[in-house]
Amino acid sequence: MALLEIRNVTRHFGALTAVDDVSLAVEAGEFFTLLGPSGCGKTTLLRMIAGFDQPDAGAILLDGTDMADTPPEKRPVHTVFQSYALFPHMTVAQNIAFPLRMAGNAPERIAAQVKDALAMVHLEEKDQHHPHELSGGQKQRVALARSLVNRPRLLLLDEPLGALDAKLREEMQVELIDMQREVGVTFVFVTHSQSEALALSSRIAVMNSGRVEQLDEPSRLYGFPKNRFVADFIGKINMLEGEVILAQGAGTKLLLKGLGEVEASGGTALRPGTPAALALRPEQVRIAAADAAVDLPNRYHGKVRDFLYIGDVTTYLVDLPNGQRIQALLPNSAPGRAKFFEIGDTVTVAWPAEAGVVLAE
Amino acid sequence: MRKLALAAEALGIAVLFWSFLASGGKDTLAVAGFALLAVAALLGALGARRELPGFWLWYASLLVYAFLYIPLVIVVIFSFNDSKLNAEWVGLTTGWYAKLFADDEMLQAALNSVLIACTAAVIATVLGTMAGISMHRFRPKLLPFLVFTPVAMPEILLGVSLLIFFLNTATPVLGAFGIEFGLGLATVVIAHVTFCIGFVAIIVRARLAGMDESVFEAARDLGATPWQTFRLVTLPLILPGVIAGALMAFTLSIDDFVITFFASGVGTKTLPLQIYTMIKVAVTPEVNAISTLLMALTLALILIANKLAPDLVRAKA
Amino acid sequence: MRSNRTLRWLVGGPPFLFLVVFFLLPALIMLVASLRYPGEFGGLAPLIATRPGEEAGLTVESYGVFFSDWVYAEIFAKSFGVAALTTLICLAMAYPVALLIARSPKKNRDLMVLLVVLPFASNFLVRVYAWMIILGPFDLLFSRFAVIVGMVYVHLPFMILPLYTNLEKHDPALLDAAQDLGASAWRRFWRVTFPLSLPGVFSGSALVFIPVLGMFAIPEILGGKDDWIVGNMIKESFLGTRDWPFGSMLSLMLTLAVLAVAGGTSWLARRAVRQA
Numbered sequence: 001m002a003l004l005e006i007r008n009v010t011r012h013f014g015a016l017t018a019v020d021d022v023s024l025a026v027e028a029g030e031f032f033t034l035l036g037p038s039g040c041g042k043t044t045l046l047r048m049i050a051g052f053d054q055p056d057a058g059a060i061l062l063d064g065t066d067m068a069d070t071p072p073e074k075r076p077v078h079t080v081f082q083s084y085a086l087f088p089h090m091t092v093a094q095n096i097a098f099p100l101r102m103a104g105n106a107p108e109r110i111a112a113q114v115k116d117a118l119a120m121v122h123l124e125e126k127d128q129h130h131p132h133e134l135s136g137g138q139k140q141r142v143a144l145a146r147s148l149v150n151r152p153r154l155l156l157l158d159e160p161l162g163a164l165d166a167k168l169r170e171e172m173q174v175e176l177i178d179m180q181r182e183v184g185v186t187f188v189f190v191t192h193s194q195s196e197a198l199a200l201s202s203r204i205a206v207m208n209s210g211r212v213e214q215l216d217e218p219s220r221l222y223g224f225p226k227n228r229f230v231a232d233f234i235g236k237i238n239m240l241e242g243e244v245i246l247a248q249g250a251g252t253k254l255l256l257k258g259l260g261e262v263e264a265s266g267g268t269a270l271r272p273g274t275p276a277a278l279a280l281r282p283e284q285v286r287i288a289a290a291d292a293a294v295d296l297p298n299r300y301h302g303k304v305r306d307f308l309y310i311g312d313v314t315t316y317l318v319d320l321p322n323g324q325r326i327q328a329l330l331p332n333s334a335p336g337r338a339k340f341f342e343i344g345d346t347v348t349v350a351w352p353a354e355a356g357v358v359l360a361e
Numbered sequence: 362m363r364k365l366a367l368a369a370e371a372l373g374i375a376v377l378f379w380s381f382l383a384s385g386g387k388d389t390l391a392v393a394g395f396a397l398l399a400v401a402a403l404l405g406a407l408g409a410r411r412e413l414p415g416f417w418l419w420y421a422s423l424l425v426y427a428f429l430y431i432p433l434v435i436v437v438i439f440s441f442n443d444s445k446l447n448a449e450w451v452g453l454t455t456g457w458y459a460k461l462f463a464d465d466e467m468l469q470a471a472l473n474s475v476l477i478a479c480t481a482a483v484i485a486t487v488l489g490t491m492a493g494i495s496m497h498r499f500r501p502k503l504l505p506f507l508v509f510t511p512v513a514m515p516e517i518l519l520g521v522s523l524l525i526f527f528l529n530t531a532t533p534v535l536g537a538f539g540i541e542f543g544l545g546l547a548t549v550v551i552a553h554v555t556f557c558i559g560f561v562a563i564i565v566r567a568r569l570a571g572m573d574e575s576v577f578e579a580a581r582d583l584g585a586t587p588w589q590t591f592r593l594v595t596l597p598l599i600l601p602g603v604i605a606g607a608l609m610a611f612t613l614s615i616d617d618f619v620i621t622f623f624a625s626g627v628g629t630k631t632l633p634l635q636i637y638t639m640i641k642v643a644v645t646p647e648v649n650a651i652s653t654l655l656m657a658l659t660l661a662l663i664l665i666a667n668k669l670a671p672d673l674v675r676a677k678a
Numbered sequence: 679m680r681s682n683r684t685l686r687w688l689v690g691g692p693p694f695l696f697l698v699v700f701f702l703l704p705a706l707i708m709l710v711a712s713l714r715y716p717g718e719f720g721g722l723a724p725l726i727a728t729r730p731g732e733e734a735g736l737t738v739e740s741y742g743v744f745f746s747d748w749v750y751a752e753i754f755a756k757s758f759g760v761a762a763l764t765t766l767i768c769l770a771m772a773y774p775v776a777l778l779i780a781r782s783p784k785k786n787r788d789l790m791v792l793l794v795v796l797p798f799a800s801n802f803l804v805r806v807y808a809w810m811i812i813l814g815p816f817d818l819l820f821s822r823f824a825v826i827v828g829m830v831y832v833h834l835p836f837m838i839l840p841l842y843t844n845l846e847k848h849d850p851a852l853l854d855a856a857q858d859l860g861a862s863a864w865r866r867f868w869r870v871t872f873p874l875s876l877p878g879v880f881s882g883s884a885l886v887f888i889p890v891l892g893m894f895a896i897p898e899i900l901g902g903k904d905d906w907i908v909g910n911m912i913k914e915s916f917l918g919t920r921d922w923p924f925g926s927m928l929s930l931m932l933t934l935a936v937l938a939v940a941g942g943t944s945w946l947a948r949r950a951v952r953q954a
Contacts, residue, residue: 414867421774422775422778491692492690503694507694507701513940515893517893517912518929521912525926526707558693618803618895633802636804636807637803640807652807655801656801659799659800659801667792
């Protein structure tokens with residue numbers, strides 16, 4: 001039985017449908033992420049799981065029990081808020097002790113539990129401080145400790161790393177994964193950062209306009225997006241438009257606009273004539289000098305229009321013969337050379353037949 | 362140069378003030394005072410050149426501040442004046458204060474005022490806090506109108522309508538149940554609460570608006586019932602505002618004249634009403650003395666309230 | 679949550695009930711009172727006649743008197759005049775102070791504002807009494823002049839504070855830009871600062887105008903019989919002649935006047951904001 005089950009949940013706000021007939025299940029011990037742009041419904045869904053909002057239709061079940069009549073304070077679910085929501089008039093220790101007091105634990109036990117929680121987030125010496133004396137990262141950790149101290153069945157995290165700067169954010173991401181593994185609590189994480197979702201999650205539900213577009217492991221989401229939205233939202237993507245010529249067995253033949261025929265894998269259920277696109281990740285596109293011998297079936301000449309040097313890799317923007325711009329990724333690991341191609345260079349771009357995914361919609 | 366000009370202005374104001382209090386040579390002093398003011402203006406005009414507008418701002422403001430304070434200072438000073446007439450300074454005495462404390466009527470009025478203010482403040486604070494929380498959380502449609510109108514409209518309207526209500530409706534209705542009801546301490550308390558609720562509500566609502574909403578959700582999320590959330594999180598956080606509101610209500614109640622005038626019966630006197638009678642019947646420096654004491658009290662209360670809720674003053678506006 | 683509704687009534691209920699009983703109800707009763715006959719010994723006559731030949735029931739008698747005699751229109755006009763004059767003088771005196779405080783460094787502002795509010799700590803009557811002392815020796819007491827001075831003195835802080843709150847929010851960069859484009863100090867004030875401050879001007883004006891309309895103590899103490907305004911008439915009706923219906927009718931008229939002024943200043947303020 002899944003720990004958390006969301007069955008056909010719908011939520012309207014006037015004319016707007018924030019959550020549209022969403023169903024999913026979260027297993028115990030998972031690091032589950034709801035990923036999507038602003039307004040996709042992920043925060044609304046999270047609030048309904050916590051109990052601060054009620055679905056207009058459908059049910060939310062925790063350990064098989066319908067939560068409809070259970071108020072937030074009675075649910076074994078805790079939330080880490082985006083603004084941390086630490087009680088300003090209480091010390092760090094009192095903040096962490098709060099859920100334990102609410103649960104009616106004995107004072108000695110509470111003191112011990114608070115001590116352990118502080119140790120877990122490495123903030124033992126800050127126990128008598130007030131929230132306004134802490135840095136953003138420290139407040140974050142107190143918020144986490146507070147929500148985990150009495151081992152809830154489920155922990156909801158609403159974009160908790162949003163207010164942190166890049167470096168701190170990366171550090172906290174690692175800490176989060178470690179903490180989740182150590183404590184064993186199931187996490188449901190909400191974020192709009194796809195890189196963060198990919199790094200942290202065991203499974204991701206990509207949401208858009210209230211619906212779940214795809215629910216999968218990170219690698220499958222990245223490698224095998226089911227539709228254009230997912231392909232575009234996660235990572236960078238090249239969309240080469242065209243239509244299906246032939247669909248057989250293992251592969252498909254597409255006629256790409258201005259590029260001629262290409263061979264691709266997947267999309268075998270599509271009928272000839274259907275408009276479709278070939279979705280290619282930049283790292284799947286090989287870039288080489290114009291005269292280099294490249295042994296790949298889909299090969300074109302193009303001109304380098306621009307490039308983005310990020311240190312470890314460079315993304316080249318190459319103009320194809322049909323006028324479309326394609327992104328090709330090249331690691332900068334070859335010794336002795338800082339840059340490979342300049343703007344204006346003519347290059348060869350190519351990709352194997354198995355690269356990319358054929359997407360109809 | 363500007364500082365010199367402003368100093369001259371201050372001196373001019375002081376001389377004018379002195380001319381009012383002095384027993385002799387009033388005219389010469391007055392002329393001297395005005396002369397100093399003119400000199401100050403001249404100095405400023407000549408010296409400030411480029412910052413002329415800034416200088417005029419200071420010049421005018423100083424006069425306005427003086428206008429605000431000098432009348433009150435005169436009241437305080439004459440309370441120590443050994444003369445029955447509030448005309449000129451004769452000598453120092455605390456006799457008027459002594460007379461005050463021997464005046465039974467005055468003491469009774471003072472007692473009434475404090476009693477009413479305490480009761481009204483407590484009730485208004487409780488109701489006002491509830492109103493403030495309600496308006497913030499639930500956004501009701503009618504409550505804000507009921508809460509704020511008594512504050513915005515002229516006091517006489519509230520006083521008069523309550524007079525009719527108490528005497529023409531409450532008395533006969535309660536009389537039918539055998540309860541004797543008339544104008545007195547209770548009616549004054551009720552009247553004061555009615556217009557004090559608004560002030561407390563404004564302060565509490567402003568305080569709530571400035572807080573991070575998620576703190577209250579976090580409390581419930583972590584297992585607190587709505588009542589526990591209120592007791593352990595909401596109340597401690599709005600407490601400074603609540604106390605400031607209570608002090609405000611107390612001050613307003615002690616100082617109120619118009620509404621008390623209509624809502625009190627013949628036998629009930631508060632300090633402002635007593636002062637009113639004294640002003641109309643016979644003016645003696647006793648009035649100065651009680652005024653000074655009253656000022657000192659409300660001053661202290663306002664300073665404390667200001668410490669607790671610095672934006673209280675802006676909220677009033 | 680289902681419990682939300684009960685919570686709403688639990689928290690908002692008591693103040694709501696209190697105000698309905700002690701504010702709304704008296705107001706409605708006063709409305710009805712204006713349509714009744716005055717009682718034989720003052721107050722109100724009963725709604726149902728208990729003795730034969732007694733006046734009872736509803737009537738528009740009071741309104742008739744009001745609209746038939748010019749005296750009352752005159753008094754209202756006088757009240758508006760006093761209120762307008764007071765407001766203008768307050769504005770002229772308040773503006774420099776409000777501007778000065780708004781332009782002062784942040785750390786001084788709270789103190790300066792406090793200094794404006796402190797005289798307000800004194801009792802209203804004390805402030806009026808102070809002017810009795812000052813004006814007495816100059817034989818200016820019991821005159822229209824005294825009444826205006828008293829009104830201005832009591833209401834000045836109410837003009838300073840809203841004005842200051844508004845001016846404080848002005849972006850100093852606007853003035854710098856104006857100066858940069860060649861505007862003199864007076865021009866800068868008149869074309870930039872003043873227009874932007876209009877919402878504050880209007881709310882301050884409302885806070886002065888409306889209370890002045892209803893005042894009776896200041897004209898009574900500082901003025902002569904000639905200087906009576908609406909407030910005095912109302913007080914006289916209720917406590918002097920004891921013609922309660924008449925007093926109620928006057929109160930209703932005053933309420934209408936107040937609503938008109940409040941609505942007017944609010945509309946003007948909104949227009950000013952839109953044009954700014």
